[in-house]
Amino acid sequence: MKKRLFTPGPTPVPENVMLRMAEPIIHHRNPEFVEILARVHKNLKYLFQTEQPVVVMSASGTGGMEATVSSLFSPGDKLISVNGGKFGERWTQLANTYTQNCVEIKVEWGTAVQPDQLLDTLKANPDTKGVLLTHSETSTGTATDIKTIANLIRENSDALICVDGITAVGAHEVRFDEWGLDACITGSQKGLMMPPGLALIALSERAIKAIEASTTPNFYFSLKKALKSHAKDDTPFTPAVSLVIGLDESLEMIKNEGIEQVWQRHERLASACRQGCDALGMKLFSNSPSYAVTPVWLPEGVDWSSFNKVLKFENGITVAAGQEEYKGKIFRISHLGFYDELDMLLVIGALEFTLKKIGFDFEPGVGVAAVQKAFLQS
Amino acid sequence: MKKRLFTPGPTPVPENVMLRMAEPIIHHRNPEFVEILARVHKNLKYLFQTEQPVVVMSASGTGGMEATVSSLFSPGDKLISVNGGKFGERWTQLANTYTQNCVEIKVEWGTAVQPDQLLDTLKANPDTKGVLLTHSETSTGTATDIKTIANLIRENSDALICVDGITAVGAHEVRFDEWGLDACITGSQKGLMMPPGLALIALSERAIKAIEASTTPNFYFSLKKALKSHAKDDTPFTPAVSLVIGLDESLEMIKNEGIEQVWQRHERLASACRQGCDALGMKLFSNSPSYAVTPVWLPEGVDWSSFNKVLKFENGITVAAGQEEYKGKIFRISHLGFYDELDMLLVIGALEFTLKKIGFDFEPGVGVAAVQKAFLQS
Numbered sequence: 224m225k226k227r228l229f230t231p232g233p234t235p236v237p238e239n240v241m242l243r244m245a246e247p248i249i250h251h252r253n254p255e256f257v258e259i260l261a262r263v264h265k266n267l268k269y270l271f272q273t274e275q276p277v278v279v280m281s282a283s284g285t286g287g288m289e290a291t292v293s294s295l296f297s298p299g300d301k302l303i304s305v306n307g308g309k310f311g312e313r314w315t316q317l318a319n320t321y322t323q324n325c326v327e328i329k330v331e332w333g334t335a336v337q338p339d340q341l342l343d344t345l346k347a348n349p350d351t352k353g354v355l356l357t358h359s360e361t362s363t364g365t366a367t368d369i370k371t372i373a374n375l376i377r378e379n380s381d382a383l384i385c386v387d388g389i390t391a392v393g394a395h396e397v398r399f400d401e402w403g404l405d406a407c408i409t410g411s412q413k414g415l416m417m418p419p420g421l422a423l424i425a426l427s428e429r430a431i432k433a434i435e436a437s438t439t440p441n442f443y444f445s446l447k448k449a450l451k452s453h454a455k456d457d458t459p460f461t462p463a464v465s466l467v468i469g470l471d472e473s474l475e476m477i478k479n480e481g482i483e484q485v486w487q488r489h490e491r492l493a494s495a496c497r498q499g500c501d502a503l504g505m506k507l508f509s510n511s512p513s514y515a516v517t518p519v520w521l522p523e524g525v526d527w528s529s530f531n532k533v534l535k536f537e538n539g540i541t542v543a544a545g546q547e548e549y550k551g552k553i554f555r556i557s558h559l560g561f562y563d564e565l566d567m568l569l570v571i572g573a574l575e576f577t578l579k580k581i582g583f584d585f586e587p588g589v590g591v592a593a594v595q596k597a598f599l600q601s
Numbered sequence: 602m603k604k605r606l607f608t609p610g611p612t613p614v615p616e617n618v619m620l621r622m623a624e625p626i627i628h629h630r631n632p633e634f635v636e637i638l639a640r641v642h643k644n645l646k647y648l649f650q651t652e653q654p655v656v657v658m659s660a661s662g663t664g665g666m667e668a669t670v671s672s673l674f675s676p677g678d679k680l681i682s683v684n685g686g687k688f689g690e691r692w693t694q695l696a697n698t699y700t701q702n703c704v705e706i707k708v709e710w711g712t713a714v715q716p717d718q719l720l721d722t723l724k725a726n727p728d729t730k731g732v733l734l735t736h737s738e739t740s741t742g743t744a745t746d747i748k749t750i751a752n753l754i755r756e757n758s759d760a761l762i763c764v765d766g767i768t769a770v771g772a773h774e775v776r777f778d779e780w781g782l783d784a785c786i787t788g789s790q791k792g793l794m795m796p797p798g799l800a801l802i803a804l805s806e807r808a809i810k811a812i813e814a815s816t817t818p819n820f821y822f823s824l825k826k827a828l829k830s831h832a833k834d835d836t837p838f839t840p841a842v843s844l845v846i847g848l849d850e851s852l853e854m855i856k857n858e859g860i861e862q863v864w865q866r867h868e869r870l871a872s873a874c875r876q877g878c879d880a881l882g883m884k885l886f887s888n889s890p891s892y893a894v895t896p897v898w899l900p901e902g903v904d905w906s907s908f909n910k911v912l913k914f915e916n917g918i919t920v921a922a923g924q925e926e927y928k929g930k931i932f933r934i935s936h937l938g939f940y941d942e943l944d945m946l947l948v949i950g951a952l953e954f955t956l957k958k959i960g961f962d963f964e965p966g967v968g969v970a971a972v973q974k975a976f977l978q979s
Contacts (some may be wrong), residue, residue: 247614248796281798418841442667
């Protein structure tokens with residue numbers, strides 16, 4: 224049975240990327256590697272739509288978030304954290320760990336923070352040094368309108384705008400410079416179509432100044448060290464060489480497709496996925512859907528573990544379960560990274576096989592037809 | 602021209618390991634991956650000769666050192682750091698970053714700390730909470746007698762014994778439990794024959810208690826989080842999946858060879874390498890040589906960059922340069938990880954070609970003959 228991954232990280236790795244990483248290892252001080260890292264640095268600027276440095280760290284995306292909080296701010300700095308899911312919660316935990324002065328905006332799972340709500344909090348806390356935002360909240364499949372919110376923050380405050388773009392970069396429109404972001408993070412195993420192990424962080428001029436001034440103790444996650452090495456197309460510590468080489472290959476793929484085309488493809492796949500689920504009579508979870516992952520309520524009376532067993536072991540499809548209080552209540556279909564139109568047809572087709580098998584009532588073919596219609600009429 | 606790597610990290614990755622990592626990626630919550638991680642956890646205990654947990658972190662070896670300092674100790678804790686090279690210096694930097702109370706023992710490059718010297722410092726600082734040691738100092742190719750020193754520390758103090766085993770584990774004898782170590786770290790790209798990107802940390806019962814009590818703020822490098830996940834064969838953050846899968850393969854190779862055989866092979870290769878260099882009339886740098894890497898003085902009048910150009914571009918051999926004040930004065934031949942007897946013959950043979958080309962005088966064949974003699978007479 225063919226196995227197919229529809230999870231929001233790891234996401235499928237293209238064969239050419241896997242084969243590139245399987246080539247004999249080279250040393251990271253070798254001119255050959257320096258040349259690769261220089262090209263990666265350049266192509267990362269294209270990915271984030273920035274002229275600013277984007278540093279590469281050997282760590283998961285969380286490591287990138289920690290580097291941001293511990294390098295841009297100092298103990299006592301007031302941060303506003305928007306928590307609308309597991310990854311927003313992580314921002315709060317990091318703020319509590321490092322600056323120990325965090326104002327949290329709790330947002331209901333499956334909804335996005337409203338610009339007004341953020342503005343009110345910002346006005347009530349004029350001494351805010353940074354705002355921690357999640358562009359695409361993976362746990363809830365919910366997208367936040369970063370463009371509008373960033374604009375609002377810049378108009379009303381000097382707070383640094385830090386965006387967890389982990390499942391947004393390479394899926395949603397992200398224009399780091401134009402939108403005036405200060406830090407934006409992604410991880411390799413997301414839109415970049417790579418195995419996990421690298422965090423990428425874009426940093427504005429304002430962020431770089433803040434990094435110079437920060438008094439928080441850190442070492443491996445020091446963005447000061449990372450920026451210093453970045454200027455020489457180097458890294459402060461031995462990088463995950465094979466992953467950087469794979470990233471070179473996957474960034475080339477993104478460049479060849481064109482970043483705007485990549486964003487549009489994700490929007491198209493996400494929309495078709497939602498229409499397929501909807502046609503099958505399944506309720507969507509988010510009222511502000513991400514283009515990276517689509518969370519769907521399990522139909523009433525359907526048991527998650529029986530459903531997942533059929534989907535996984537009879538159809539070879541791995542999707543993500545719900546998290547926290549939504550465990551067993553929702554599931555999440557990812558279309559982040561190396562996916563195309565036919566993949567959406569395939570996953571909705573497998574959903575039909577599964578729902579049929581467990582006795583859920585629907586008109587056979589109605590899901591895949593909706594997917595086709597979405598593509599052919601767009 | 603065939604390219605061959607003789608650097609102390611990255612070290613060559615066996616083909617079966619590369620191909621295993623090139624298989625389609627799986628999700629880290631997949632039972633298949635949990636099974637792999639459980640096996641990795643079990644085989645890491647064999648590697649470190651311990652019944653204690655060995656945690657896997659997605660970071661370079663430095664990340665493992667940082668996790669140790671920031672998780673075992675609290676601000677103000679007095680640490681003794683032994684600094685006999687670039688990596689000993691890193692212990693000091695980490696201590697200065699986190700506990701800000703570090704007594705440093707400076708050791709001349711190319712020599713190891715003497716047990717007496719450490720004991721005196723320990724007695725002069727009875728409030729020492731931890732001792733930071735380097736088993737094999739990569740920058741100087743120098744080994745420290747950890748067994749004797751650990752014994753001495755345990756007899757005279759309650760300080761936790763933290764060992765940077767990054768180029769020692771899988772090369773030198775390391776018996777974590779028997780020697781009474783508290784933390785020992787290695788990295789994937791060393792004796793483990795893997796690409797960089799993973800840090801592995803063995804932790805004693807005493808270390809685990811210290812971790813519970815530590816008040817240093819950390820997050821990604823929290824060993825408390827890592828231990829909690831380890832107990833369920835899980836990781837707190839998305840692990841570098843493909844690297845963990847490669848590690849499964851390389852640990853299997855070490856198990857099949859036998860850990861004592863692996864140690865003996867490294868001792869044998871290092872000895873032959875030194876005898877080959879010596880026969881060619883080149884002076885050895887260290888008076889307490891590591892089995893991982895052999896540093897050699899460049900013969901007088903030989904220019905490093907001309908030498909390296911011939912070695913690299915005419916013979917395909919990459920060795921490591923000297924670091925800091927020894928840049929251009931020494932070079933370092935690695936035999937750490939996936940090397941055998943014939944590799945030593947080959948690297949000394951390439952040295953002969955190179956020395957001949959740049960006009961250094963020696964009797965052709967005397968280097969390789971010494972290598973052969975070392976192997977055949979042992």
